Amino acid sequence: MSINPADIITIELNCTGWPVPCTRDITRHQLAELLLTLDDMAATTTDQAPDHAQNWPTPDEAYTNAPHLFTETTTLAAASADPETELDREWYLRHAALLDRVALHAACFDNAPGAGTAAQEAEATAVLLLDLDQACRDYDPRAYVRQQYALWASSK
Known part of the structure; x- marks a missing residue:
C-alpha cells in the first residue's frame, strides 16, 4: 500500500x-x-x-540539486500566473527556498544593494511556510525551509 x-x-x-x-x-x-x-x-x-540546529542541513546540503535561480524563478512565476493552478505547499516551499537562496547569494557580496531586503523577504516567506505547516515558531525559519526543501527534493 x-x-x-x-x-x-x-x-x-x-x-x-x-x-x-x-x-x-x-x-x-x-x-x-x-x-x-x-x-x-x-x-x-x-x-x-x-538543540534543533543539529537537524538543520546547511544551505549547500539542502540546495545541492536545486535548479538554477533563473529556472526556478521562471517555473514558480508561470505556476502563479496560471489561473488553473492552485498554489500548494510544494509551491510555497519552493518559493521560500528560492528566496532563501537569493538572500544567501546577495549576502555573499559586501554591501550588495537589496541584500537586507532579500534576507527580510526570505525570513518572512519562511515564517509563512512555518505557519502553513503549523510548525513550531521556535524553529529558525530559514533553517526549517532548508530542511523541508531537502526532504522534498530527496522524495521526488
Missing part, C-alpha cells in the same frame, strides 16, 4: 490536566515532523533545551 505524505489525517492529543483533548487535521508529512520533534524533546533532559 502506498502512503501519500500529503494525505490529511486527524490527530488527537490528550494530556493530563487538559480540560479537553486537542484535535487537529494535519498531513502525514506534518505528523512525521511532529513525531521527530517529540522524539527530540524526549531525548533531552528537563535541564537542557533541545
Whole structure:
C-alpha cells in the first residue's frame, strides 16, 4: 500500500490536566515532523533545551540539486500566473527556498544593494511556510525551509 505524505489525517492529543483533548487535521508529512520533534524533546533532559540546529542541513546540503535561480524563478512565476493552478505547499516551499537562496547569494557580496531586503523577504516567506505547516515558531525559519526543501527534493 502506498502512503501519500500529503494525505490529511486527524490527530488527537490528550494530556493530563487538559480540560479537553486537542484535535487537529494535519498531513502525514506534518505528523512525521511532529513525531521527530517529540522524539527530540524526549531525548533531552528537563535541564537542557533541545538543540534543533543539529537537524538543520546547511544551505549547500539542502540546495545541492536545486535548479538554477533563473529556472526556478521562471517555473514558480508561470505556476502563479496560471489561473488553473492552485498554489500548494510544494509551491510555497519552493518559493521560500528560492528566496532563501537569493538572500544567501546577495549576502555573499559586501554591501550588495537589496541584500537586507532579500534576507527580510526570505525570513518572512519562511515564517509563512512555518505557519502553513503549523510548525513550531521556535524553529529558525530559514533553517526549517532548508530542511523541508531537502526532504522534498530527496522524495521526488
